[in-house]
Amino acid sequence: MADIILDVSDLNIEFHDHDKPETVVFDFDLTLEKGEIVGIVGESGSGKSMSALAIAGLLKRHALTKTGRIMFDGHDLLTCDRDTLRSYQGDEIAIIFQEPMTSLNPVKKIGWQVEECLRIHHKDMSKQERKEKAVNMLDSVGIHEPEKVYNMYPHELSGGMRQRVMIAAAMIADPQILIADEPTTALDVTVQEQIVELLRKLNREKQTSIIFISHDLSLVSRLCQRVLVMNKGYVVETGKTEDVFKRPREEYTKRLIAAIPKIDI
Numbered sequence: 001m002a003d004i005i006l007d008v009s010d011l012n013i014e015f016h017d018h019d020k021p022e023t024v025v026f027d028f029d030l031t032l033e034k035g036e037i038v039g040i041v042g043e044s045g046s047g048k049s050m051s052a053l054a055i056a057g058l059l060k061r062h063a064l065t066k067t068g069r070i071m072f073d074g075h076d077l078l079t080c081d082r083d084t085l086r087s088y089q090g091d092e093i094a095i096i097f098q099e100p101m102t103s104l105n106p107v108k109k110i111g112w113q114v115e116e117c118l119r120i121h122h123k124d125m126s127k128q129e130r131k132e133k134a135v136n137m138l139d140s141v142g143i144h145e146p147e148k149v150y151n152m153y154p155h156e157l158s159g160g161m162r163q164r165v166m167i168a169a170a171m172i173a174d175p176q177i178l179i180a181d182e183p184t185t186a187l188d189v190t191v192q193e194q195i196v197e198l199l200r201k202l203n204r205e206k207q208t209s210i211i212f213i214s215h216d217l218s219l220v221s222r223l224c225q226r227v228l229v230m231n232k233g234y235v236v237e238t239g240k241t242e243d244v245f246k247r248p249r250e251e252y253t254k255r256l257i258a259a260i261p262k263i264d265i
């Protein structure tokens, strides 16, 4: 039987910070196998990030309710105690976002940021060990002269390099799940390809399961084995990426696919 490491069922997310409550994710289901890459696509506002943040345990606890189950390692992440949730955050379930400049601290050196998760979750590790791991990680995400970059600041790097640093920071503790929420949107096409290739390499080498959120259906079709299509908070279609993109059942999916610009040269 497949090794299921994450099992999300009937997840509903509702906001209360306006006059009337607003549900933004309805009955979201997702199972993730070890080593699997699953894509989430859908128009802006369809609930992709909210679902991802819920899985990462990063939705603010006030001003909203969540129902359903997010089962990971025998715990329901929606109801488990704070310490249990914190022990997974970053260490077992890591997340990267679109714009690394907002996630990186501008006044802290790259090395310090890459090591953050080790400082929080692996307190017994020596300074030297942390540095060694960070430099190795920078190397394995394709950063040249990792020793030098270790001592640099975010503004000294290009956008693509910063995203590599974010991936290094997310992967340093060898998480079981990496959630990538539009990790390539702010990057040019060649750099996008490199980042996708890097995710594929980490997935292959470490068997990390990946949830990849993107508006780029072409990237999703090349990277993800399965895909979820979201519309207005609902998962409207799901299946093997090839089946969904080649033979979409839902009108909405057909429209998404039809909206991909085709360039004839």
Ligand SMILES: Nc1ncnc2c1ncn2[C@@H]1O[C@H](COP(=O)(O)OP(=O)(O)OP(=O)(O)O)[C@@H](O)[C@H]1O
Pocket: 015, 017, 022, 024, 042, 043, 044, 045, 046, 047, 048, 049, 050, 051
């Ligand atoms: N604080 C909030 N209160 C109420 N509704 C919110 C709040 N934050 C986000 N939403 C709504 O939640 C819905 C889902 O947003 P989400 O960020 O998950 O969309 P998305 O699919 O990631 O879109 P995008 O592709 O633009 O990133 C949107 O309709 C958004 O307006």
Ligand SMILES: [Mg+2]
Pocket: 048, 049, 050, 181
């Ligand atoms: Mg989003």
